[in-house]
Amino acid sequence: MEQNPLSLYELNALVRQSVRLSMPDAYWVQAELSDVRTNYSGHCYVEFVQKDPRSNALLAKARGIIWSNVFCNLKPYFERETGQAFVAGLKVLVKVTVDFHELYGYSLTVSDIDPTYTLGDMARxxxxxxxxxxxxxxxxxxxxxxxxxxxxxxxxxxxxxxxxxxxxxxxxxxxxxxxxxxxxxxxxxxxxxxxxxxxxxxxxxxxxxxxxxxxxxxxxxxxxxxxxxxxxxxxxxxxxxxxxxxxxxxxxxxxxxxxxxxxxxxxxxxxxxxxxxxxxxxxxTAERLEGYASFFAQEVPDWLNRQKERLERWVARIPARVQMRIQNEGFRQERLMKRIHLAWQTRLMRETYCLQLESRISIALQSRLTRESQHLRLLEQQVKSASPDLLLARGYSITLKDGKAVTDASALRPGDEVVTRVAKGTFKSKVSK
Missing domain, CATH: 3.40.50.10550 (Hypothetical protein af1403; domain 2)
Structure with missing residues (x-):
């Protein structure tokens, strides 16, 4: 068993010394910000992560700090250049020094940032x-x-x-x-x-x-x-x-x-x-319901009173309006009866005139029929008097050539045959001269 064991503090102090000796330089590191917090002193505490691009599983994680004297210049510079707020989800390129503290452990201290690095995988x-x-x-x-x-x-x-x-x-x-x-x-x-x-x-x-x-x-x-x-x-x-x-x-x-x-x-x-x-x-919602309840409690009784007063006014006006309506209906009935009586008289006069007109038409038709009958008899007499048979019976004759009446003797030639029609029969002749 070791006679002089190290305390935890002493061990951590050795680690801190080793880190400073082995990693004295500053390093540019690509990482994603997964947490960004600023305390009352202006110091910014961040968490850097790296993820597997296929599974999104965390591969590495580290605490970081940006002291207030650096952060007050770094943050506005970064946001002005990138147009992005300095928040979680950004993928950044930062210049860091590696540190180890006996109490707080491993951390990265940020001294610079490259604003040309764009949004991180998270934000994208x-x-x-x-x-x-x-x-x-x-x-x-x-x-x-x-x-x-x-x-x-x-x-x-x-x-x-x-x-x-x-x-x-x-x-x-x-x-x-x-x-x-x-x-x-x-x-x-x-x-x-x-x-x-x-x-x-x-x-x-x-x-x-x-x-x-x-x-x-x-x-x-x-x-x-x-x-x-x-x-x-x-x-x-x-x-x-x-x-x-x-x-x-x-x-x-x-x-x-x-x-x-x-x-x-x-x-x-x-x-x-x-x-x-x-x-x-x-x-x-409760306030709206209470407002509705208050409205109903206050407004509904007033509304009912107004409607009651309105109804009473209407009820009071009913007798006068009924009397007026009855009177108007009486006047209307009288006017209607007068119009009906006048219409019936007018219709009776028209029908009476129509009946008289029928009688006059009958007389006119009878007179017209008599005149037409006389005219027909005159026409019959005229037709009979103009009949060729009547003329032939008086001793006249008709000479025909080729079935046509001969009215001009110069139209005949010697040798023409003509037919002469008399009252009783016909005979043929030949023109010699």
Missing amino acids: RRKEILRRLEEEGVLTLNKELELPELAQRIAVISSPTAAGYGDFCDQLERNAFGFAFYTKLFPAIMQGEQVEASIIRALDRINAEHGRWDVVVIIRGGGAASDLSGFDTYELATNCAQFPLPILTGIGHERDDTVIDAVAHTRVKTPTAAAEFLINHLRK
């Missing part, structure tokens, strides 16, 4: 997922759902051991307004590689009985941004965007932002804030 992946959802037309589907007025039946997706879940339930149960909320936990893994599949399974269980719930709440306590990578996947985002119930997210702290926060109906900072949102939503 989120941007690509959101662009794909927008192209598919599902990005805002969940946001377009209407949050029920009485959102009291809440399906919660969280880890059963998460402090955030306990804070959420405690906030709902102890709300100052005495509202009743009915919650049910659908357990899911909220950190690590199984986040996506676990939350999707929980959503499927809720969807199987979605008629029992008004809203879905996905909550998780705070932590480093690198622990939230499971919430930045396409499959989880598309499931949330197309879910038939409004989804509230309370994941991490205010500085954390995930893809499902972007597609959810409402995004709040923390689990406690999610509870406050639901309480305030129900409070606004």
